Each structure stands twice: as C-alpha cells, then as structure tokens.
Amino acid sequence: MAKIHELSVNLSNQIAAGEVIERPASVVKELVENAIDAGSSRIRIEFTDAGLKQIVVQDNGSGIDSDQIDLAFTRYATSKIASEHDLFNVNTLGFRGEALASIAAVSHVEILTNSANEIGTRAEFAGGVKKTQENAAARKGTQITVKDLFYNTPARLKYLRSPRTEIMKIVDIVNRIALGYPEIAFTLMNEGRILLRTAGNNNLRQTVSSVYGRNIAEKMLSFKSSDNDFEISGLISNPELTRSTRNFISILLNGRYIRNFKLASAVMAGYGNNLAAKHYPIAVVKIKTDPLLVDVNVHPTKREVRLSKETELSRLITNAISTVLLKNETKSDAISNL
Ligand code: ADP
Numbered sequence: 001m002a003k004i005h006e007l008s009v010n011l012s013n014q015i016a017a018g019e020v021i022e023r024p025a026s027v028v029k030e031l032v033e034n035a036i037d038a039g040s041s042r043i044r045i046e047f048t049d050a051g052l053k054q055i056v057v058q059d060n061g062s063g064i065d066s067d068q069i070d071l072a073f074t075r076y077a078t079s080k081i082a083s084e085h086d087l088f089n090v091n092t093l094g095f096r097g098e099a100l101a102s103i104a105a106v107s108h109v110e111i112l113t114n115s116a117n118e119i120g121t122r123a124e125f126a127g128g129v130k131k132t133q134e135n136a137a138a139r140k141g142t143q144i145t146v147k148d149l150f151y152n153t154p155a156r157l158k159y160l161r162s163p164r165t166e167i168m169k170i171v172d173i174v175n176r177i178a179l180g181y182p183e184i185a186f187t188l189m190n191e192g193r194i195l196l197r198t199a200g201n202n203n204l205r206q207t208v209s210s211v212y213g214r215n216i217a218e219k220m221l222s223f224k225s226s227d228n229d230f231e232i233s234g235l236i237s238n239p240e241l242t243r244s245t246r247n248f249i250s251i252l253l254n255g256r257y258i259r260n261f262k263l264a265s266a267v268m269a270g271y272g273n274n275l276a277a278k279h280y281p282i283a284v285v286k287i288k289t290d291p292l293l294v295d296v297n298v299h300p301t302k303r304e305v306r307l308s309k310e311t312e313l314s315r316l317i318t319n320a321i322s323t324v325l326l327k328n329e330t331k332s333d334a335i336s337n338l
C-alpha cells in the first residue's frame with residue numbers, strides 16, 4: 001500500500017462537491033438558498049443549456065465584503081453558525097459552509113457583489129482557484145455566475161439525464177422554494193423565456209397561482225392549526241382536484257422544502273376515503289416550529305431532516321386537513337341543496 005497523505009484542498013473540495021452538487025438543479029438550490037439567507041426580497045435565476053453552460057443567480061441581499069470573498073469560497077467557512085449550540089438551533093437554510101467551495105471546485109464561477117460598505121467586488125474562480133479579484137461597480141446584493149458546470153469532472157456529466165429532465169428538476173426546486181417564501185419575488189428564466197415569476201407580496205394563493213396556474217389556485221382550500229410545538233397552515237386541493245403522483249405535495253418546514261414520506265402520508269390521510277386509488281392531492285403545507293426540534297444536519301443537501309415529535313405533527317396535519325375538507329363538503333352540500 002502507498003503511504004497515507006492528506007488530499008489537497010482542491011481535491012477534497014471536488015470530493016465534497018460530489019455530495020452537494022449532483023446536477024445543475026443543486027447549484028440553483030444552493031445559490032438561491034444563499035440569496036434567501038442574505039435577506040433578499042428579489043431573486044432572479046437564469047440558465048442556459050439546462051444549466052450546464054451557465055447559471056446566473058442575482059439577489060438584492062446583504063452582499064459580501066471584498067475581504068470576505070476568499071472565505072466565502074472556503075469549505076466549512078460560514079457566517080451562519082459559530083458554536084455547537086447554533087448547530088442545533090439553525091435558523092438559516094445554509095450553515096455547513098460547503099456550497100460555494102463545492103460549486104467553484106467543479107465549474108468556472110464569477111461573483112459580483114456589493115455589501116454597500118464599499119464600491120463592490122468582482123472575482124473569478126476556475127476549478128476552485130481564484131483567478132482575479134478587483135473593485136467593480138455593482139448594485140447592493142450578489143450575482144453569481146456558474147459556467148461550464150462539471151467541465152473537470154466528466155464522470156459527473158455522464159450521470160446527468162436529458163436536458164429536458166434537468167430543466168424540470170431546476171423548475172421543480174425553484175417552484176418549491178418559491179412556495180416556501182411567498183414574500184420573495186422570484187423570476188426563473190431559461191434562455192430568455194420566463195418559467196416562473198412570483199409577485200413576492202406574501203400571498204400564498206397568488207404564489208400557488210404562479211406555480212400551478214390560476215385555475216388550481218382558485219380551487220384550493222386554506223387551512224390553519226397549531227399545538228404547543230407546531231404552527232401549520234397552507235393550501236390544499238379538494239378531493240376532486242388530484243394528480244397522479246405525490247410530487248404536488250410540498251412540505252415546507254421553517255421555510256425549508258423537505259422530503260418526508262410520513263408527513264406527506266399524513267396529508268393524504270386527511271382526505272380519508274375521498275381520494276381514489278393512485279390519486280394524490282395538491283398541497284402546500286407550511287410548518288413553523290422551534291429549530292431545536294429539527295435536526296437538519298443529517299444529509300449534505302438537507303433535503304431530509306430528523307424531526308422530534310413527528311407523530312404529533314402528523315396527527316395535527318391530518319386533523320387540520322380533514323376538518324377543512326369536511327367543512328367544505330358541508331358548504332357545497334348546502335349550496336347543491338338550494
Ligand atoms: P453556507 O450557506 O452553508 O454558509 P456557502 O458556501 O453556501 O455556505 O456560503 C458561504 C458564505 O458566503 C455564507 O455563509 C455567506 O456568508 C456568504 N454568501 C454566500 N452567498 C451569499 C449571498 N448570495 N449573499 C450574501 N452572502 C453570501
């Protein structure tokens with residue numbers, strides 16, 4: 001066996017990128033989450049060639065000071081947590097300090113940012129190495145351009161699906177994030193064509209309308225409930241308005257879109273026997289809880305989280321949904337009996 005040696009920073013970042021950055025949609029997710037954490041009210045995403053040629057994410061958030069650029073692109077460097085206590089009390093979407101380092105390791109990145117403390121900064125990275133940094137005029141906020149994704153990791157390119165599928169994955173992740181943040185105006189463009197535009201006026205029904213269309217948004221029923229640990233609210237379709245997959249159920253935990261089979265099942269359980277076989281509702285379920293009840297540090301992409309009191313939460317969701325459906329049924333019976 002060869003002697004053991006430490007991997008170079010570049011190589012270890014490339015390995016980490018394998019976990020965090022699977023495909024163009026992962027880049028979009030990480031950059032948009034950073035924009036949200038930076039307090040942005042407007043986020044614009046544009047991509048070409050299914051995200052392989054270029055992805056641009058522009059925000060009007062806090063921006064980054066010029067002397068922080070290097071750290072922003074250093075792995076495990078973050079402004080979002082500082083102590084072990086913070087790790088169990090995460091109030092931001094990011095906290096692992098991995099995304100920018102990982103993205104830069106497998107692409108060409110340009111950042112243009114202004115924290116409003118100074119003029120603004122432009123820097124370029126290639127394969128994780130900084131090539132240039134200079135003062136540059138910029139509006140407050142940050143614009144990150146990711147070019148030639150996976151140019152130096154050909155194996156990764158081979159795992160990608162068709163451009164159509166990769167585009168669908170980008171649209172899906174932006175849709176879900178937009179549903180979690182109706183107070184933020186999102187624009188998603190593919191080669192000049194608008195795929196999503198939300199108003200950012202904090203109206204969930206209007207956001208659903210932008211994502212799924214007005215016909216659906218108008219028919220959805222709103223619900224709200226709470227117990228000692230959870231506040232839940234959202235919009236659900238009536239049992240006649242269904243889809244053939246579970247993919248139209250969005251669970252947003254403290255703003256974070258998560259995949260959770262148990263909670264999605266709890267949504268469906270609220271419909272009782274009213275859903276035909278292989279029919280699934282459209283639902284947006286927003287859950288607010290103390291971050292202490294959620295362990296987000298389970299998976300690098302944080303798509304799956306560990307939740308204390310999941311059973312109680314499931315029950316709360318099922319009850320809230322069955323109650324609103326029952327009310328709606330009574331109402332429509334009353335109307336049809338007129
Ligand atoms: P994390 O989000 O886990 O902290 P990232 O690698 O995604 O790690 O980002 C590193 C740091 O760079 C962040 O902690 C933040 O301070 C800064 N940063 C990244 N993107 C933005 C942005 N769009 N606006 C302001 N600061 C940003």
Ligand code: MG
Binds near residue numbers: 034
């Ligand atoms: Mg991040």
